[in-house]
Amino acid sequence: MHPSIAQRITVLEGLRTRTRQATAEFYQKPNMIAPPLAPRYIVTPVGGNVFDVIERSTGKIITTRTGINAAVSHSHELEAKAQQFNVKQFGKFLSSWTLRFGITLTVFAFFGSHM
Structure with missing residues (x-):
């Protein structure tokens, strides 16, 4: 590939990335609703x-x-x-719930052993 074409492709890809980033930042602002x-x-x-x-x-x-x-x-x-709500989403929900419950029990056990 010609160097000038490769350079142009690189520049355009950088601009596309920055555009996606700016759009994501825009919709993170308060009162901004992302398009469906x-x-x-x-x-x-x-x-x-x-x-x-x-x-x-x-x-x-x-x-x-x-x-x-x-x-x-x-x-x-x-x-x-x-x-x-499918099985994969249920698995993620159950996993996060179990992790939170385990951390809570660990904190209670830690403070209970020091009192």
């Missing part, structure tokens, strides 16, 4: 009143539905299901 996240699932037409529901992050086709209303309602159902 982009939907996880998108509906694309295939043809002949057939629509695919595609996961944006992977580009994988989840289902194919006949009719736009059916496809959009199915994508909304998938969004709602993805936002529910």
